[in-house]
Amino acid sequence: MQIEKEILALNAYDPQAAKPSDEQTRRAVERRLGTFGQGAVLFYREPIEAVSAEGVWIQGADGRRYLDVYNNVPSVGHCHPRVVEAIRQQVGRLNIHTRYLNAVVDDYAERLLATLPEAIGNLVLTCTGSEANDLALRVAQAATGGTGFIVSEMAYHGNTAAVTDISPSSRPGRPLAPHVRTVPAPDSYRKPDEHPGEVMAAAVMAAIKEMASKGIRFAGMIADTIFSSDGVHADPPGLLAPVIAAVHAQGGLFIADEVQPGFGRTGDALWGFQRHGIVPDIVTMGKPMGNGFPMGGMALRPDLLAAFNARDKYFNTFGGNPVAAAAGLAVLDVIREEGLIENARDVGRYLRDSLREIANRHLAIGEVRGAGLFIGLEFVTDRESKTPAPETASAMINGLRERGVLIGAAGAYGNTLKIRPPLCFRREHADTFVDHCDAVLGQIRG
Amino acid sequence: MQIEKEILALNAYDPQAAKPSDEQTRRAVERRLGTFGQGAVLFYREPIEAVSAEGVWIQGADGRRYLDVYNNVPSVGHCHPRVVEAIRQQVGRLNIHTRYLNAVVDDYAERLLATLPEAIGNLVLTCTGSEANDLALRVAQAATGGTGFIVSEMAYHGNTAAVTDISPSSRPGRPLAPHVRTVPAPDSYRKPDEHPGEVMAAAVMAAIKEMASKGIRFAGMIADTIFSSDGVHADPPGLLAPVIAAVHAQGGLFIADEVQPGFGRTGDALWGFQRHGIVPDIVTMGKPMGNGFPMGGMALRPDLLAAFNARDKYFNTFGGNPVAAAAGLAVLDVIREEGLIENARDVGRYLRDSLREIANRHLAIGEVRGAGLFIGLEFVTDRESKTPAPETASAMINGLRERGVLIGAAGAYGNTLKIRPPLCFRREHADTFVDHCDAVLGQIRG
Numbered sequence: 078m079q080i081e082k083e084i085l086a087l088n089a090y091d092p093q094a095a096k097p098s099d100e101q102t103r104r105a106v107e108r109r110l111g112t113f114g115q116g117a118v119l120f121y122r123e124p125i126e127a128v129s130a131e132g133v134w135i136q137g138a139d140g141r142r143y144l145d146v147y148n149n150v151p152s153v154g155h156c157h158p159r160v161v162e163a164i165r166q167q168v169g170r171l172n173i174h175t176r177y178l179n180a181v182v183d184d185y186a187e188r189l190l191a192t193l194p195e196a197i198g199n200l201v202l203t204c205t206g207s208e209a210n211d212l213a214l215r216v217a218q219a220a221t222g223g224t225g226f227i228v229s230e231m232a233y234h235g236n237t238a239a240v241t242d243i244s245p246s247s248r249p250g251r252p253l254a255p256h257v258r259t260v261p262a263p264d265s266y267r268k269p270d271e272h273p274g275e276v277m278a279a280a281v282m283a284a285i286k287e288m289a290s291k292g293i294r295f296a297g298m299i300a301d302t303i304f305s306s307d308g309v310h311a312d313p314p315g316l317l318a319p320v321i322a323a324v325h326a327q328g329g330l331f332i333a334d335e336v337q338p339g340f341g342r343t344g345d346a347l348w349g350f351q352r353h354g355i356v357p358d359i360v361t362m363g364k365p366m367g368n369g370f371p372m373g374g375m376a377l378r379p380d381l382l383a384a385f386n387a388r389d390k391y392f393n394t395f396g397g398n399p400v401a402a403a404a405g406l407a408v409l410d411v412i413r414e415e416g417l418i419e420n421a422r423d424v425g426r427y428l429r430d431s432l433r434e435i436a437n438r439h440l441a442i443g444e445v446r447g448a449g450l451f452i453g454l455e456f457v458t459d460r461e462s463k464t465p466a467p468e469t470a471s472a473m474i475n476g477l478r479e480r481g482v483l484i485g486a487a488g489a490y491g492n493t494l495k496i497r498p499p500l501c502f503r504r505e506h507a508d509t510f511v512d513h514c515d516a517v518l519g520q521i522r523g
Numbered sequence: 524m525q526i527e528k529e530i531l532a533l534n535a536y537d538p539q540a541a542k543p544s545d546e547q548t549r550r551a552v553e554r555r556l557g558t559f560g561q562g563a564v565l566f567y568r569e570p571i572e573a574v575s576a577e578g579v580w581i582q583g584a585d586g587r588r589y590l591d592v593y594n595n596v597p598s599v600g601h602c603h604p605r606v607v608e609a610i611r612q613q614v615g616r617l618n619i620h621t622r623y624l625n626a627v628v629d630d631y632a633e634r635l636l637a638t639l640p641e642a643i644g645n646l647v648l649t650c651t652g653s654e655a656n657d658l659a660l661r662v663a664q665a666a667t668g669g670t671g672f673i674v675s676e677m678a679y680h681g682n683t684a685a686v687t688d689i690s691p692s693s694r695p696g697r698p699l700a701p702h703v704r705t706v707p708a709p710d711s712y713r714k715p716d717e718h719p720g721e722v723m724a725a726a727v728m729a730a731i732k733e734m735a736s737k738g739i740r741f742a743g744m745i746a747d748t749i750f751s752s753d754g755v756h757a758d759p760p761g762l763l764a765p766v767i768a769a770v771h772a773q774g775g776l777f778i779a780d781e782v783q784p785g786f787g788r789t790g791d792a793l794w795g796f797q798r799h800g801i802v803p804d805i806v807t808m809g810k811p812m813g814n815g816f817p818m819g820g821m822a823l824r825p826d827l828l829a830a831f832n833a834r835d836k837y838f839n840t841f842g843g844n845p846v847a848a849a850a851g852l853a854v855l856d857v858i859r860e861e862g863l864i865e866n867a868r869d870v871g872r873y874l875r876d877s878l879r880e881i882a883n884r885h886l887a888i889g890e891v892r893g894a895g896l897f898i899g900l901e902f903v904t905d906r907e908s909k910t911p912a913p914e915t916a917s918a919m920i921n922g923l924r925e926r927g928v929l930i931g932a933a934g935a936y937g938n939t940l941k942i943r944p945p946l947c948f949r950r951e952h953a954d955t956f957v958d959h960c961d962a963v964l965g966q967i968r969g
Contacts, residue, residue: 115829125627126623129616135617138626150619168816171573178571208654208682386562
């Protein structure tokens with residue numbers, strides 16, 4: 078797990094290393110370090126100063142424009158005019174908490190719940206996915222009387238104290254919290270099991286049993302339904318069906334963390350869990366929900382919210398404010414009207430096919446996988462040993478940056494590119510990306 | 524503590540009680556209950572549907588406008604044109620995380636840190652005050668090696684799992700978490716000690732000693748520097764000086780929670796802790812920071828951030844985005860250019876004087892206290908026994924609502940009105956408020 082720190086070191090700017098080559102960036106980096114201090118983390122060996130953005134493009138202060146193949150928050154496109162206009166109108170009209178009634182908020186809540194399975198009938202709006210997951214854990218505890226949670230080995234579920242405890246990828250080199258157990262994520266490349274769902278379900282059962290032997294009662298399992306921080310594992314569709322059955326059989330709840338796969342990214346449907354044909358007990362959401370406007374949420378079965386409310390109250394000052402609701406409504410409109418789920422499916426498939434084509438020439442590519450516009454591109458030193466090659470991923474990240482393409486890495490070994498551009502990414506953008514990948518791979522191995 | 528639930532029941536809409544009298548509100552309430560379910564909490568026996576707001580006024584769907592004497596989030600005034608314009612411009616230009624450089628973010632970070640004592644040299648931007656406090660606890664734990672925290676008896680520090688543990692007012696009827704101890708807030712009315720700072724310092728020392736006897740190492744004390752949820756206790760200035768000395772003597776950190784008193788509200792200075800002449804180790808902020816745009820932050824000594832970063836990393840996706848930074852900059856500009864700190868001081872004093880004047884006629888008023896535009900108005904059944912009168916507070920809240928004035932309550936007994944209007948509240952608004960208070964009190968007792 079220690080490797081996570083190395084990944085960061087490989088892909089991020091290192092203040093101890095050489096200073097940026099141009100004067101403006103050098104000054105900007107100094108300003109940032111002067112205020113954010115040790116908390117400052119900047120992408121790339123040579124950081125980028127951004128001044129504006131539109132669609133799939135970010136404009137740098139260096140006069141260059143960068144193709145964004147990484148950012149999943151501005152999911153319907155950077156500064157989408159529809160979302161921008163919705164925010165501009167509402168922010169001048171009313172921005173207040175939910176203890177007064179407001180029709181915009183109710184419109185949004187109804188629209189959002191209508192996209193979810195009928196059993197998931199209530200909604201709590203927060204400001205971030207972290208807040209939503211933090212609350213979901215408390216709901217699961219209240220509803221089950223348990224405290225134990227199961228997550229995947231490299232799970233990331235946010236940044237509060239409680240969700241950091243259930244995020245092994247945020248605790249490199251440290252033992253798991255006592256109430257947390259992990260199960261391996263599916264891995265079509267290194268563990269091509271015939272029945273990965275059954276394998277995971279068995280691991281879940283074993284973890285619950287082991288927990289019980291330590292006197293810890295099982296509360297639930299939380300999973301990012303595309304296992305992004307484990308390296309992007311979407312396949313096979315349906316794999317979570319036996320897993321949720323095991324969770325329910327043991328009296329636990331299944332929390333689908335849709336912060337990454339939600340809002341159309343997987344190209345199958347609006348929600349990542351729909352790829353697996355399951356109905357979670359709780360669904361949490363964040364990042365793309367407002368296309369960058371800070372908002373998150375937890376949708377759940379009404380009986381679970383009632384169980385929580387019997388003991389606790391939850392109120393979020395900014396959560397569900399009308400500006401967030403207006404942004405959220407615009408995002409849902411744009412996804413539907415611009416056919417972004419279909420686009421994610423089409424361009425995603427096209428992009429995976431194109432990457433597999435260049436994989437014929439570039440043996441460093443171990444596997445191309447994913448769903449919709451969430452693709453993992455895994456690098457190895459050779460295809461026989463499948464030895465992870467994080468240095469190739471790092472060289473790709475920094476090489477692509479030099480060529481004006483923004484990308485990042487994920488996975489336990491840091492050797493997998495996390496390809497998740499705004500959903501308005503078109504075939505021509507995919508072509509540009511693949512051409513640059515081809516060129517950088519040629520340089521690395523040349 | 525069970526009384527907190529009763530306060531809510533007294534002041535909030537009760538779905539089990541009579542339905543709202545007009546058809547539109549009835550439908551709006553039904554919609555809200557249909558999505559938010561048991562999590563729906565609406566102010567007043569007769570809820571209000573808000574459609575727009577400006578300055579100190581909220582426009583209702585019922586065609587009435589309400590004088591806002593309660594909301595401290597739209598602190599420089601509802602929909603302040605300067606803040607609205609800053610958001611409108613930036614949201615169409617760039618809205619991205621802090622792993623790319625951006626000058627607006629650096630401008631804000633520098634401007635904000637310049638308002639704080641020099642020792643507090645670093646900043647971490649979050650989306651909410653809850654996130655900031657959650658992180659501050661982790662920093663204090665990392666820097667001290669301790670886990671124990673001291674808070675005031677009715678403290679409220681936010682809504683994540685970790686900060687709910689240190690928020691006794693959120694846990695009515697439940698024992699404190701094992702790592703938490705409370706000390707009484709100062710109380711000029713019921714405990715008019717000559718030296719409340721020394722009294723609190725002694726209580727802190729005793730709590731640390733008791734903690735140690737249970738094997739719990741002290742990490743720090745966190746306090747809202749105006750003790751709002753304890754009933755608004757600002758006096759005497761300087762009272763926290765012996766307290767922070769005690770905390771430091773025992774190796775702990777002092778976290779000033781400025782979510783309520785910060786950004787000019789107390790009329791003394793930009794920060795509540797400045798009233799007490801202290802330099803905290805960590806300062807957290809939220810609510811008024813972006814005048815409603817979801818943002819929060821933690822400013823701290825660089826050595827503390829370094830201690831945290833040696834073990835943990837923290838990244839907040841939406842935290843410090845350029846739209847939040849633009850909103851934050853506009854808020855700082857407006858506070859200075861419109862002289863809102865001076866206005867809070869002047870109008871606050873005028874309002875307290877006016878309330879004390881009507882207290883000559885209305886014996887239900889036990890005490891008028893506070894600083895700047897954060898005022899506590901405490902009701903009692905009689906002045907001899909000082910028996911708390913939450914029913915009077917509730918009658919005031921609902922009576923004022925009927926007269927078009929918005930207010931709420933706080934404190935252990937729920938008998939104290941929490942008066943904290945937007946900081947652009949003028950003397951004429953104070954007159955209106957006091958006239959209505961006078962009238963409602965006359966009706967209640969009449």
